[in-house]
Amino acid sequence: MSENKQHLLSISVPQILLQTNYHNVLYPRGLAALSSAGIDLYAPEFNDVATVIAGTVQHDAEPATRQGLGQRSISIDRGDLAQLLLDRAAALPNVRVHYLHLLGGVDVANSVVTFSIVGAEGTHVSQEYDLLVGADGVRSGVRSAMQDQVPGFTAKVVEEDQQYKTVELGDVRALRGYDPSLNWEDRAHFWTNARRGVALLCPPRRGTAVSAALVLPRRGAHSFEAMGTTAESVSAFLMRALPTLQRDVGDAQFGDVVRQLLSGQAPRSNRTVYCSALACGRMALVGDAAHAMSAALGQGVNSALETVAVLARELRCADDAALVKAEDVPAALRTFSARRLRDAHAVCRLSERRMGRTPLGRRLFALQLACTQQLGKLGLAAPPVLFQLGKMDMPYSAIAARQRRQVLAAYALLTAAALPAAMGVMLRSLRVPLLVYSLMAAIAAALRAITASRTAKSTSS
Ligand SMILES: Cc1cc2nc3c(=O)[nH]c(=O)nc-3n(C[C@H](O)[C@H](O)[C@H](O)COP(=O)(O)OP(=O)(O)OC[C@H]3O[C@@H](n4cnc5c(N)ncnc54)[C@H](O)[C@@H]3O)c2cc1C
Numbered sequence: 001m002s003e004n005k006q007h008l009l010s011i012s013v014p015q016i017l018l019q020t021n022y023h024n025v026l027y028p029r030g031l032a033a034l035s036s037a038g039i040d041l042y043a044p045e046f047n048d049v050a051t052v053i054a055g056t057v058q059h060d061a062e063p064a065t066r067q068g069l070g071q072r073s074i075s076i077d078r079g080d081l082a083q084l085l086l087d088r089a090a091a092l093p094n095v096r097v098h099y100l101h102l103l104g105g106v107d108v109a110n111s112v113v114t115f116s117i118v119g120a121e122g123t124h125v126s127q128e129y130d131l132l133v134g135a136d137g138v139r140s141g142v143r144s145a146m147q148d149q150v151p152g153f154t155a156k157v158v159e160e161d162q163q164y165k166t167v168e169l170g171d172v173r174a175l176r177g178y179d180p181s182l183n184w185e186d187r188a189h190f191w192t193n194a195r196r197g198v199a200l201l202c203p204p205r206r207g208t209a210v211s212a213a214l215v216l217p218r219r220g221a222h223s224f225e226a227m228g229t230t231a232e233s234v235s236a237f238l239m240r241a242l243p244t245l246q247r248d249v250g251d252a253q254f255g256d257v258v259r260q261l262l263s264g265q266a267p268r269s270n271r272t273v274y275c276s277a278l279a280c281g282r283m284a285l286v287g288d289a290a291h292a293m294s295a296a297l298g299q300g301v302n303s304a305l306e307t308v309a310v311l312a313r314e315l316r317c318a319d320d321a322a323l324v325k326a327e328d329v330p331a332a333l334r335t336f337s338a339r340r341l342r343d344a345h346a347v348c349r350l351s352e353r354r355m356g357r358t359p360l361g362r363r364l365f366a367l368q369l370a371c372t373q374q375l376g377k378l379g380l381a382a383p384p385v386l387f388q389l390g391k392m393d394m395p396y397s398a399i400a401a402r403q404r405r406q407v408l409a410a411y412a413l414l415t416a417a418a419l420p421a422a423m424g425v426m427l428r429s430l431r432v433p434l435l436v437y438s439l440m441a442a443i444a445a446a447l448r449a450i451t452a453s454r455t456a457k458s459t460s461s
Pocket residue numbers: 012013014015018022023024025026078082101102103104135136137138141164213270286287288289293295298299300301302303304
């Protein structure tokens with residue numbers, strides 16, 4: 001936003017200290033975007049807020065300590081990350097951060113934005129702008145203004161079919177199976193019941209306290225609604241949904257979790273937002289304002305930071321002298337939107353579908369994953385592409401396209417395996433299926449041999 005047409009950036013924030021009670025996991029994708037802005041969360045200066053994830057502990061049966069997908073990723077409180085970014089921005093020349101400013105409205109035609117001042121009822125501040133970036137979250141006021149005032153701009157909002165509450169699980173050292181040599185303090189802990197769509201997810205935080213997000217289906221027998229409103233009903237619900245939880249956290253902490261769930265905290269849910277563009281005129285949207293998504297795949301902040309990096313590139317923020325001029329802002333924003341929109345939609349779709357939304361969907365997903373892994377062993381498919389989401393070298397749209405191909409290949413393999421069996425049943429003879437399966441096994445063995453010899457050749461050369 002410019003003041004008096006100088007290159008002066010104002011950032012308006014409603015609170016003084018930004019606090020949330022959940023942690024975000026930043027994967028290489030988000031970390032690369034941050035490092036393009038000169039921020040390295042592995043640096044010692046961030047040791048007091050950022051935890052380098054040592055791996056995972058799955059508590060569904062006996063606690064299993066693994067490397068896990070998120071190893072070496074960073075876990076950080078959402079509020080700490082926001083504060084850190086604001087402090088960095090405030091230290092730049094020509095940047096001013098205005099706390100306690102709440103967006104009131106935007107007059108798009110005249111490029112004027114109005115704020116009310118928190119704690120000073122009736123006080124409003126208006127500001128002309130050359131560029132307005134809406135980074136105001138899933139219920140973005142900037143996006144609403146675009147919907148109301150920009151012809152042709154639309155936003156589709158899909159309510160998520162899951163809800164969550166945050167709970168404290170006490171001290172990690174009190175968990176059953178704790179072993180100081182396994183570094184459980186820096187690991188993500190999970191209790192899951194995939195069949196019922198129930199998960200208790202605990203990214204690590206500084207210190208030894210374990211905070212969790214309890215995620216449940218929005219409706220049905222395993223929803224917050226079905227939990228009931230008495231200590232007995234909540235306790236029975238948890239014992240059914242996550243049978244090992246009480247054993248792992250101990251009776252006293254389990255009772256405390258039950259009390260927290262009864263404390264009146266309403267369940268929250270995410271939304272998925274698909275915008276028809278990420279910018280119009282002199283207004284741009286980033287983060288949840290532009291592409292809010294389910295937290296299931298852990299891409300919200302990662303994609304937000306990547307979107308901001310794309311915007312910064314188009315505005316040529318890295319070089320003050322080359323910074324896009326006020327008159328060129330609309331053209332730069334058009335390019336930004338064209339570059340990023342496909343990826344924004346792709347990551348929203350992937351997160352919305354996540355790993356299956358119904359029990360049947362989750363089983364099919366697991367089957368498809370197993371098939372893709374088998375095809376991978378034959379050298380006929382890459383590893384499941386959904387596991388590449390956090391990596392920075394493949395755009396979300398390419399991941400979505402490859403995911404579609406992997407699903408098709410997996411279903412083709414399943415059909416090829418099921419058809420001979422069906423024919424055998426129809427013909428009441430084992431001969432046809434046995435013949436086809438032997439043929440398939442021979443082809444698989446040949447392919448495996450070809451792959452092995454190719455690998456041997458490439459390693460020897
Ligand atoms: C339980 C949970 C776990 C998650 N885990 C992960 C994870 O592991 N990895 C990951 O990548 N993502 C994760 N996410 C998603 C991630 O938190 C969001 O995608 C991310 O916070 C979006 O950042 P944002 O800045 O766009 O929006 P927000 O974080 O919502 O920030 C919006 C900001 O705008 C301000 N604002 C709102 N209205 C106004 C107004 N009228 N005037 C002025 N300011 C305003 C708000 O105060 C806030 O500071 C998780 C989400 C949840 C709920």
